[in-house]
Amino acid sequence: MSFMNKAGTKATLVLKPGREKSLLRLHPWVFSGAIAMVKGEPQSGETVAVRASDGRFLAWAACSPSSQIRAKVWSFIEQEVPHEALLRERVKRAVARRGNFPGNVTTNAMRLVHAEADGLPGLIADRYDDVLVVQITSAGAERWRDVLVDALYVASGCRQIYERSDADVRALEGLPARVGSLVGAPPDGPVIIGEHGLKYRVDIVAGQKTGFFLDQRDNRALVGELARDRDVLNCFCYTGGFTLSALHGGARSVMSVDSSGAALELARGNVALNGLEHGLEHGLDTARAEWVDADVFRHLRELRTQGRNFDLIVLDPPKFAPTSKDVERAARGYKDINLNALKLLRPGGLLATFSCSSGVSADLFQKIVAGAGADAEMSCSIVRRFFAAADHPVLLEFPEGEYLKGLLLQRN
Numbered sequence: 001m002s003f004m005n006k007a008g009t010k011a012t013l014v015l016k017p018g019r020e021k022s023l024l025r026l027h028p029w030v031f032s033g034a035i036a037m038v039k040g041e042p043q044s045g046e047t048v049a050v051r052a053s054d055g056r057f058l059a060w061a062a063c064s065p066s067s068q069i070r071a072k073v074w075s076f077i078e079q080e081v082p083h084e085a086l087l088r089e090r091v092k093r094a095v096a097r098r099g100n101f102p103g104n105v106t107t108n109a110m111r112l113v114h115a116e117a118d119g120l121p122g123l124i125a126d127r128y129d130d131v132l133v134v135q136i137t138s139a140g141a142e143r144w145r146d147v148l149v150d151a152l153y154v155a156s157g158c159r160q161i162y163e164r165s166d167a168d169v170r171a172l173e174g175l176p177a178r179v180g181s182l183v184g185a186p187p188d189g190p191v192i193i194g195e196h197g198l199k200y201r202v203d204i205v206a207g208q209k210t211g212f213f214l215d216q217r218d219n220r221a222l223v224g225e226l227a228r229d230r231d232v233l234n235c236f237c238y239t240g241g242f243t244l245s246a247l248h249g250g251a252r253s254v255m256s257v258d259s260s261g262a263a264l265e266l267a268r269g270n271v272a273l274n275g276l277e278h279g280l281e282h283g284l285d286t287a288r289a290e291w292v293d294a295d296v297f298r299h300l301r302e303l304r305t306q307g308r309n310f311d312l313i314v315l316d317p318p319k320f321a322p323t324s325k326d327v328e329r330a331a332r333g334y335k336d337i338n339l340n341a342l343k344l345l346r347p348g349g350l351l352a353t354f355s356c357s358s359g360v361s362a363d364l365f366q367k368i369v370a371g372a373g374a375d376a377e378m379s380c381s382i383v384r385r386f387f388a389a390a391d392h393p394v395l396l397e398f399p400e401g402e403y404l405k406g407l408l409l410q411r412n
Helices: 084-098 139-143 145-156 214-226 241-248 261-273 296-306 324-343 362-375
Strands: 012-015 029-031 035-039 047-051 057-063 069-075 109-114 123-128 131-136 160-165 178-183 191-195 198-202 231-235 253-258 289-293 310-315 345-355 380-386 405-411
Touching (some): 012 057, 047 069, 057 139, 084 109, 109 191, 123 145, 139 145, 145 160, 198 241, 198 261, 214 241, 214 310, 214 380, 231 241, 231 324, 241 310, 253 261, 261 289, 296 324, 310 324, 324 345, 324 362, 345 380, 362 380, 362 405
Parallel strands (some): 231 253, 231 310
Antiparallel strands (some): 012 035, 029 069, 047 057, 057 069, 109 123, 123 131, 160 178, 345 405, 380 405
């Protein structure tokens, strides 16, 4: 059976012998090194058939000639050729799934589409109240952008859609950055969201990722529960997510450190937004918050020199390893901050340490942290493992999707 793809061609990627195994296990990526031959001249984002060396059909995928990930799979079913109705249905289904996810009653901000996990590789859609922020990171999603954006508008009911397709990964796909309003007027300021009884101002235009780290929602709540009567150190605090949670949970004090003055200003504003001076019954005591504009690596060492100690430390750094080639450098960075943080922990103290680097697996991250503990000559127990919130699901057959991982350690 022969099918025309969206561009009206019949381009095919033929794999080398034995390289079909990952696709047979439903892994959605095809790397350039697995390809023996390209039939036709597929353009960026064009749908191609992927076949084994013996001619067996394996998948329909979007071709990305500029990337080492040469194709990302739309469907493993030969009769399910990617087309507009199929993609619209996937968007609709993804949004509907979030209606039944845990936590949706405690927030008005949620990830509605999570790329491969929703059968839509390269498409991220985050809802902040009535504003939807879209990030398109693959050639295939870029080719279908108009259909996908319209489907999101219909399924989400949001009155505004803003694009933040400025992630570095677009360059790997041969795509330029794109930022701006897609539906409605551009935001005239931060969007206010609610989460677990707290309010946050989210800068969707200039903030990191799509403006806020929605994946840490459940982990922020847990840190809040652990913070009562503790002195807390929040490193790489960004706009204060863990800071607000700790204060809300009854922390004795919270020192928040970040190298971005703009992020610290927004964090201060978020604490004030929930502060006692606003007349809130359970408002945050802003006097318990200390803000430090500094490089975290350097400041951790300075705190050790000062003889400071804490009961609870949060390490939530930015992505140290965007790709596998950055892993060695990232490992050094993770070990450095974890070693110095452990040295600042009081006996019985807790360290909540995270990695959002997709190139660093959960196993490798634990080994790095264990190495830091050994060098610090400190015994710790793993109390809990951290993951992304439920609106960021992970496909069993696509472990690379589990980018956020973390450990809650207690000093013995």
